[in-house]
Amino acid sequence: MTAAQKIDPITLQVVRGAIETIAEEMAHVLFRMSFSSIIRESEDLGAGLFDTDFNTLCESESTPMHIGSIPGYLRGIAETLDDGEWFEDDVVVHNHPYFGASHSPDLAIVIPIFHGGKLVGFSANTAHHIDIGAATPGLIIDVPDVYAEGMLFAGTKLYRKGKRNETIWSFIRRNSRASRQLVDDIEAQIASARLGARRFKELLDRYSEVLVFSACNQLMDYSETMLRQRIAAIPDGEYRAEGWLDDDGRNRGQHLPVKVCVRVIGDRVEVDLTGSAPQTPTAYNVPFEGSTKVAAFAAFRKLLLDTATSETRVPSNQGSFRPISVIAPKGSIFNPEAPASAEARFTQCNFMIDLIIKAMAPVLPTEIxxxxxxxxxxxxxxxxxxxxxxxxxxxxxxxxxxxxxxxxxxxxxxxxxxxxxxxxxxxxxxxxxxxxxxxxxxxxxxxxxxxxxxxxxxxxxxxxxxxxxxxxxxxxxxxxxxxxxxxxxxxxxxxxxxxxxxxxxxxxxxxxxxxxxxxxxxxxxxxxxxxxxxxNPLERDPQKVLEDVLDGFCSPENARDVYGVVLDLEAETLDLAQTEALRLQLEGQLQRQSL
Structure with missing residues (x-):
């Protein structure tokens, strides 16, 4: 590729709109063509385009867990790829949690994009499948190792140079309790990825390879700049929160600590999970590359680049991941050592994000x-x-x-x-x-x-x-x-x-x-x-309290004792004068208790 060129703002937005539309169209094809309800109805999927350095150029606005995970898959495929190289019209399936996957039921389909006879990028998607032949149907928790999670694919070619690998397809059909749906859903993923590759090549033909990739690089730099500016506005320091998870699915009553330290260092953030529970003997662990890091990326996009609260919409691409690094000691629940199972990994990620939000409360009171x-x-x-x-x-x-x-x-x-x-x-x-x-x-x-x-x-x-x-x-x-x-x-x-x-x-x-x-x-x-x-509940709009009581979201006793609101339920009205007096009384009690 020749040297990059500076793209004017109008052309930049045209390219941005084009690639984002490709990602959305890929996702639409995937969930519309799928047969299992977890993809067809729940839309548990992600799709996008990636360059040869595995940077996310764009991704569909689907399930956040999938946003940011596919670069990990691509790095894992680079280590394990059949033949050791890509050919035009190859189709790869990959889901190995110790080679970058988010977890084993999320199969990725990756298709290389060749333009002018050379590899220029990848069209890829991930989707959660209902059964990949694990120890129990659909989901697993209490299993001893990753091999009990079902079929593991690492850089496996379903098509090589356009020729279908019937042996692998037969293996898939014979090792799933829901083989028809599994195979049909994989076919939908392939159709989605092929569409993405075709659309991207059409874009390269129309605007040139240099222009499109220059625009993509500028868009990634823009997302990175916007996030760094938001981070730089936060005072440097360490912000901490901790909590616990109920158990590992086997050892009842043994809570699993989760500790989060967010370090703000200039215009970057470091999320340190040191002190969290050791890895578990069950599947209640989190793949580091494909899930732990992705959870941190998602947390700060929510906090600092939320579309509803930001003045400008920032593209979801690799640039929004660059200012964030993650530390999780090897052998911990957020970075298990092989061959520990790591299929049941979602609740830990969600709880980690909740703790990141809690940790940032002192310095982001209007965002958390x-x-x-x-x-x-x-x-x-x-x-x-x-x-x-x-x-x-x-x-x-x-x-x-x-x-x-x-x-x-x-x-x-x-x-x-x-x-x-x-x-x-x-x-x-x-x-x-x-x-x-x-x-x-x-x-x-x-x-x-x-x-x-x-x-x-x-x-x-x-x-x-x-x-x-x-x-x-x-x-x-x-x-x-x-x-x-x-x-x-x-x-x-x-x-x-x-x-x-x-x-x-x-x-x-x-x-x-x-x-x-x-x-x-x-x-x-x-x-x-x-x-x-x-x-403070005593600052809640009394009318909203009345509405909550009428809707069954709040009891009359709770309205009086916690919100300080006096109601006439027969008339379905509130007494503002008595409410004001009661709130002053309750506020005084709270102040005396705090002394």
Missing amino acids: IAGSSASISFASYAGVQPNGEYWVFLEVNEGAYGGRPRSDGPDAIDNLMANTRNNPIEDLAMHIPMICDRYELRDDVVPGAGRFRGGMGVVKAQRILTDGIITHESERHSNVPWGIFGGHEGAPGKCEIYNIETAEPLRQMHSKFHGLAVRRNDVMAYYSPCGGGFG
Whole structure:
């Protein structure tokens, strides 16, 4: 490639729009063509374009966990690639967590982009698959090593020079409980990546290789500059927060510490996880390259480059990763040593982001939020049909955000690194032997009180219509989302299993359980954590308190004792004079308690 050239602002935005559109089109093709609901409905995927140095040129606005992970995949492929080199029309599949992958169910499909006879970049995507032949259907937690996670691919060519490798395809079909969906979803990924390669080559033909890559480099530099400017405005120093995870899925009652130290050094940030738990003997570990580092990237994009709060929209590319470095000691839960299993890795990442936000509260009081559910309820339901074939269903249940500087925490929504959509319950009933008995906001607890309250969690009760197996990965049954700046803590999550046809008492489940055998008409009811409150509850708009009581988000007693609001529920009104007097009284009590 000849020397780079300076691109004028108008052309720069034309190229930016073009590559971002390519990434979005790749994602659209992928989820529209896929068969499994985790991709088709939840959109648990990411897609984009990358240069030969594995820099992210653009990525789809999909699940944040996938944003930033593919460069790790590409570096892993460079170490393991079949033939040791790329050929035109190759198609590679890769998911090895010790060669850069986010975790093993996230298969990446990578296609090299050749232009003028030379390799100029890559079109790639990742997507979560419902079963890759692991020890239990769909998800795993309590397994001894990475080899129990199912099929591991490292730089494996599905196509070589355009010729299909039928041996590998046959191997895939024969090693998954949901082989039809797995193969069809991989085909959708290939179609998506081929589209990306074709569109990018069309862009190179139209504007020239020098111009397009010069523009991409300027866009990466721009994103880096914007993030460095935001970091430089934060006082240098070390900012710390810590908490714990419930357990590792096997050793009950043994909390796992998570410690975060954010070092602001000029215009860069260092996230140090030293002091966090040692790696676990289960799959409850986090691949360092593909997940731990990506969580840190996502945290600071949320804090400093959020689209809704930033004056200008900053492209999501490699530049927004460069000012951030991550430290996690080898052998810790955030940087395990092979061959430790590392499939059940999401809740740790989400909790790490929640702690980063908490650590930055003293210096970013108008950008941070109170504690979110910061977990994920990832459930696998599976069983064997009368014809001997498996059915497998993966579901992500919503959580809730913490209260925010200017508004309440959103209710019943994926948060922080999670961004998957819910599965329509009508679609569920059409495809698998399950019925959703209940799907609504929690009514057994209240969210964290505050000037802006925490979000309400969800309750979802899924009934299985055959004997089967459930594996469930979640968190925060013991560690409650925190309130901040005077806000109150939220509510912990819980999970129950019961049978609608028997009089047996319901079972309170741990936040994580693996390969649980269930019977026909057993129900798993999951209650997600509620977010913490932001600011003093006595400063909340009394009208909002009345609305919360009428909506069932707050009890009349809570309105009086915590918010200091006097209501007439029969008339559905509030008494502002009595409210003002009660709030003065409660404020005085708080001041005396603090002395």
